[in-house]
Amino acid sequence: MATLKVPTAVPPVADDCEQLRKAFQGWGTNEALIISILGHRDAAQRRAIRHAYAEAYGEELLRSITDEISGDFERAVILWTLEPAERDAVLANEAVRKWQPGSWVLVEIACARGSAQLLTVRQAYHDRFKRSLEEDVAAHLTGDFRKLLVPLVSAYRYEGPEVNTRLAHSEANILHEKIHHKAYSDDEIIRILTTRSKAQLLATFNHYNDAFGHPINKDLKVDPEDEFLKTLRAVIRCFTCPDRYFEKVIRLAIAGVGTDENSLTRVITTRAEVDLKLIKEAYQKRNSAPLERAVAGDTSGDYERMLLALLGQE
Amino acid sequence: MQQFLAQASSNSSAASPPASPQPRLRPQPRREPQHREREAPAAMADDHQELARAFSGMGGLGVDETVLVSALGRWRRQPEKRGQFRRSFPGFFSASACVGAGIELCEDEYVRHLKIEFSRFKSAMVLWAMHPWERDARWAHHVLHKAHPPAILVEVACTRSADELLGARRAYQALYHRSLEEDVAYRAKEANANLLVGLVSAYRYEGPLVSEELAKEEAKALGAAVKSASASSAKLVHNEQVVRVLATRSKPQLRATFRLYKELHGKPLEEDFAAEPCLEEVVKCLDSPAKYFAEVINGAFKDGADKQAKAALTRAVVSRSDADMEEIKDAYAKQYGAKLADAAAKNTHGHYKDALLAMIGK
Numbered sequence: 001m002a003t004l005k006v007p008t009a010v011p012p013v014a015d016d017c018e019q020l021r022k023a024f025q026g027w028g029t030n031e032a033l034i035i036s037i038l039g040h041r042d043a044a045q046r047r048a049i050r051h052a053y054a055e056a057y058g059e060e061l062l063r064s065i066t067d068e069i070s071g072d073f074e075r076a077v078i079l080w081t082l083e084p085a086e087r088d089a090v091l092a093n094e095a096v097r098k099w100q101p102g103s104w105v106l107v108e109i110a111c112a113r114g115s116a117q118l119l120t121v122r123q124a125y126h127d128r129f130k131r132s133l134e135e136d137v138a139a140h141l142t143g144d145f146r147k148l149l150v151p152l153v154s155a156y157r158y159e160g161p162e163v164n165t166r167l168a169h170s171e172a173n174i175l176h177e178k179i180h181h182k183a184y185s186d187d188e189i190i191r192i193l194t195t196r197s198k199a200q201l202l203a204t205f206n207h208y209n210d211a212f213g214h215p216i217n218k219d220l221k222v223d224p225e226d227e228f229l230k231t232l233r234a235v236i237r238c239f240t241c242p243d244r245y246f247e248k249v250i251r252l253a254i255a256g257v258g259t260d261e262n263s264l265t266r267v268i269t270t271r272a273e274v275d276l277k278l279i280k281e282a283y284q285k286r287n288s289a290p291l292e293r294a295v296a297g298d299t300s301g302d303y304e305r306m307l308l309a310l311l312g313q314e
Numbered sequence: 315m316q317q318f319l320a321q322a323s324s325n326s327s328a329a330s331p332p333a334s335p336q337p338r339l340r341p342q343p344r345r346e347p348q349h350r351e352r353e354a355p356a357a358m359a360d361d362h363q364e365l366a367r368a369f370s371g372m373g374g375l376g377v378d379e380t381v382l383v384s385a386l387g388r389w390r391r392q393p394e395k396r397g398q399f400r401r402s403f404p405g406f407f408s409a410s411a412c413v414g415a416g417i418e419l420c421e422d423e424y425v426r427h428l429k430i431e432f433s434r435f436k437s438a439m440v441l442w443a444m445h446p447w448e449r450d451a452r453w454a455h456h457v458l459h460k461a462h463p464p465a466i467l468v469e470v471a472c473t474r475s476a477d478e479l480l481g482a483r484r485a486y487q488a489l490y491h492r493s494l495e496e497d498v499a500y501r502a503k504e505a506n507a508n509l510l511v512g513l514v515s516a517y518r519y520e521g522p523l524v525s526e527e528l529a530k531e532e533a534k535a536l537g538a539a540v541k542s543a544s545a546s547s548a549k550l551v552h553n554e555q556v557v558r559v560l561a562t563r564s565k566p567q568l569r570a571t572f573r574l575y576k577e578l579h580g581k582p583l584e585e586d587f588a589a590e591p592c593l594e595e596v597v598k599c600l601d602s603p604a605k606y607f608a609e610v611i612n613g614a615f616k617d618g619a620d621k622q623a624k625a626a627l628t629r630a631v632v633s634r635s636d637a638d639m640e641e642i643k644d645a646y647a648k649q650y651g652a653k654l655a656d657a658a659a660k661n662t663h664g665h666y667k668d669a670l671l672a673m674i675g676k
Contacts, residue, residue, distance in 0.1 A: 119480065122517045132519045135562040146554075150562070151495070154515035156483050158493040187507070195496040195511070 001277030003312035006040050016041070017053045020061065029068040031302040038081055039309030043273060046081055072261045073303040079269040080310065085120040088113065089128055091266060092121065092153075096136045101145060101227035104234045104249070105266065106137065110152040111238035112245070115159050122153075144185035144228050151194035152235070158197040168203040169211070171196070175204070176212055179219045184228060193235055201239055243275055247282035250291065259298045264307070272310040280311065361385075362402040368663065370431040371405055375614065375624055376666025377431050430621070434628060435666040441632045442673070449633065450474065450482035451489055454514070458501045463622055464510065465595045466629070467498070471513035472599035473606070476520055483514070506592050509551050512561030513596065519564040529570035530578075532559050536571070537579050540586045551590050560596055568600050604641035607634055608649050611642070615661040627662075627670070635673035643674070 011019075016037050023030035023037075041049065053061040065077055079087055088109045095105035109121060125133040134154045141149055171192050178186040196204065208216045217233050237245040246267050253260035253267075271279060283291040295307050366372060368381035389395040400407040400418040406428075407418035441449055450470045456462040471479060486494040499511045539553045550556050559571065575583045584601070587593040598606040607630045613619060614627035634642055646654040658670050 119517070126517075126519050126521075130519060130521050130523050132517055132562060132564065134516065135519065135564070138558045138562045146558075150558075151511060151515060154512070154517070155495060156480070156487075156493055156515070158487045158491060158496065160487075160491055162491050191499040191507075191511075195493060195499045197493065197496070 001275050002273045003276040003280065004040070004042060004272050004310065005312050005314065006042055006045070010041070010045065013045070013048045013052045014056070016045075016049050017056055020049070020053065020064075021057060024064045024068045031069065031073065032305070034065075034069075034077065035302065035306050035309050038077060039306055040314075043084060047083060050081065069302070071303065072265065072299075073301065073306055075262070076265045076269060076303060076306045079265060080272070080306070083124070084270070084273070085117070085124040086128065087270065088117075088121040089124040089133070091270075092125065092133055093129055093136065096140045099140055102230065104231065106149050106153060107231060107234045107238060108266075108270075110149075110155065111235055112242050115155075115157045118153070119156060145231065147185055148190055148194070148228075148231065148235075151190060155194055157195070160197065161199050162197075163199050163203040165203065165207075168200065168207045171204045172208040172211060172216075175208060175216060176219070179216070182222075184220075184232065189232075193232070198239055205236065205240060243278040243282045244286075246271060246275075246279045247286055250279070250283065251287065254294050254298045261299070261303070264295070264299070268307050268310050276311065358398070359402070362399050365399055366403050366406075369403075369406065370428065370663065371403060374661050374663050375431065375627060376434045376663040377428070378663040379435075379665050381664075435664065435669055437625075438628045438632060438666060438669045438673075441628065442635075442669075445485070446478065446633070446636075447481035447485035448489070450478070451486035451494070453629065454482065454486060454494055455490060455497075458497050464502065464506060464592055467502075467510055468513065468592060468595045469599055469606075469610075471510075471516070472596055473603040476516070476518045479514070480517060505549055505551050509557050509561065509592065509596070512557050516561055518562070521564070522566050523564075524566050524570045526570060526574075529567060529574050532563070532571045533574040533578055535559065536575055536583065540579075549590060550587060551593055556593070560593075560600070565600055572597065572601050602645070603634075604638050604645040605649070607638075607642045608646040608654070611646065611654065612650055612657070615657060631658075631670050631673050635675070639673070639675060 019033060019037055023033040038046065038049075050061045053059075053064075057064075062078060062081060065081065066074060069077065079090070082090065091105050092109055095103050110118060113121065122133050125131070129136070134150050137153055138146060138150045174188050175192060178184070178189050183189070192204070193201070205216055212219075217236055220229050220233050220236075223229055234245065237248075249263055249267050253263040267279070268276065280291045283289075283294070287294065292308055292311050292313060295311065296304055299307060363372075364381060365385050367374075368378035368385070370377050397418075406421060406424045408421055444452075453462075453466050454470055457464055457467045470482060474482065483494045486492075486497075490497070495511050495515045498514055499507055502510050535555045536559060539550060539556050542548070543550045543553065560568070563571070572583050579586070584594045584597040587597055595606070598609075610626045610630045613623045614630075616623070630642075631639075643654045646652070646657070650657070655671055655674050655676070658674060659667060662670055
């Protein structure tokens with residue numbers, strides 16, 4: 001359920017390019033025009049615009065953007081304009097270089113994207129960074145996080161609906177046993193979480209709940225401060241309830257003093273064409289307030305206007 | 315098995331050393347001319363020998379279909395000639411003519427041997443016609459579900475390009491409704507699981523960019539891993555650094571690392587990894603697939619090559635004939651001082667031989 005609003009009568013690509021060029025030229029920048037065009041075009045249209053813009057003006061659209069605008073607004077527009085695979089590759093590279101426990105970007109990319117999509121991200125990563133994603137993750141992370149995240153980003157999970165019930169039972173038992181012995185980074189836990197298909201994992205988690213009376217994440221909450229456990233819980237939530245997972249990321253980004261703009265931008269730009277509508281509904285349900293109002297309250301200026309456009313306003 | 319072949323050849327002509335190219339299969343021949351049961355002259359003995367060879371009774375892979383069919387023709391309506399042949403080939407037919415119904419019964423083991431030899435051509439053709447991705451997926455599946463040697467998995471993971479390996483993973487999902495890494499992780503539960511999962515999941519960068527500095531650093535890290543493993547009897551295949559470097563770095567980067575390792579430590583990495591078979595294969599496959607496949611092919615021709623070593627011949631030739639067969643031929647000539655095509659012709663029979671030679675090329 002995307003929130004992106006594309007006008008029913010989309011102007012020709014050449015017109016869009018011309019308007020954007022005008023927005024960049026002269027004194028200052030017409031940010032509202034940028035938002036009104038780019039903020040209302042889907043991935044294919046944006047790709048066409050980038051292509052036509054480069055041909056017409058001999059300059060990359062993204063280059064013009066970085067030259068003319070700055071700050072959180074710039075980051076939001078750049079991330080939004082990129083192709084989904086490139087976007088994820090850029091986010092992944094940033095996450096790897098600036099990695100610290102508690103960063104969930106890699107988890108999101110590995111678990112909240114389809115198998116085929118993760119592959120395109122890995123290809124885009126090759127093209128852009130001349131290294132493989134798993135190579136960089138392995139080289140920059142250490143310990144348990146490396147043990148979990150390298151296979152997580154390398155997975156090419158089966159996407160079919162088949163479920164082996166016997167296996168779901170036995171693997172739920174294995175998970176329970178390892179968790180019970182506090183062996184959170186045990187090979188078996190890693191194996192199950194990083195290789196099984198989504199359908200199989202959901203069945204496994206369901207059986208865990210049936211057999212042991214509570215969801216697996218409850219058992220992983222023993223130490224609320226342990227970052228590795230948080231990461232495991234994030235992996236599981238990305239599979240079982242992605243909309244609520246992203247709702248929580250946004251809620252934590254907005255809540256309290258200050259705003260984590262990077263997380264907010266990330267969720268909105270990566271989900272606007274996927275399931276931002278569901279995330280909005282989850283937000284409303286959890287916070288008794290519409291997400292747009294919360295975003296407007298916590299951000300300002302062109303950055304705010306860009307986010308609201310992607311949230312489906314106007 | 316060898317004893318059958320030895321018996322077959324030693325019981326045949328005592329008169330002349332056979333034209334067989336595999337005299338090595340015979341131990342000291344038990345030449346006892348006075349035990350010759352046949353009243354046939356030496357020509358008949360030659361016939362028997364030729365037929366035995368065509369039935370893969372004197373070594374070499376495959377069967378010689380042409381010779382077999384011509385024997386059919388020659389001995390049409392002459393069952394006594396067949397009887398003589400049976401008596402001349404104790405490896406195939408039970409030695410004593412008086413056992414069981416008073417006839418020469420087939421030796422079960424030899425019938426099984428023939429099943430394999432007759433089907434080599436079939437396997438080669440079916441594999442050749444298959445899409446390479448499906449081939450690789452099926453070979454991987456055999457490793458996991460039929461206990462074929464894990465080296466095959468290493469071969470598939472390390473000698474194919476990144477996109478070919480990806481294709482194999484796609485084909486695996488389509489065929490078996492599981493992901494390849496899922497099955498490897500689940501079934502290769504012994505020491506090698508982490509390494510194998512890492513290898514099959516890799517989507518290596520394929521550009522030529524190499525960082526000498528990084529290669530040096532990782533060559534040192536590998537050296538440290540080797541030292542600590544020999545000191546503590548821990549397995550190298552469990553070493554995180556080893557797995558990380560081998561399973562994620564690009565191939566050009568790895569070759570630089572291997573080169574620097576040799577410079578730093580005086581010997582090639584595969585030597586230091588030789589104690590752990592999987593690791594040695596990984597290094598060989600990543601460093602020089604052509605050399606690796608030349609070794610595999612030669613392994614099929616050796617005396618005492620087992621079933622898997624022989625099956626590897628078909629696998630190597632079919633999977634590489636469109637890829638780097640020319641380099642393999644060069645590596646083979648360099649390593650063994652003989653042309654690959656010649657060695658193949660010498661060690662195989664019939665349509666199987668023709669198929670291999672066609673794939674090997676001039």
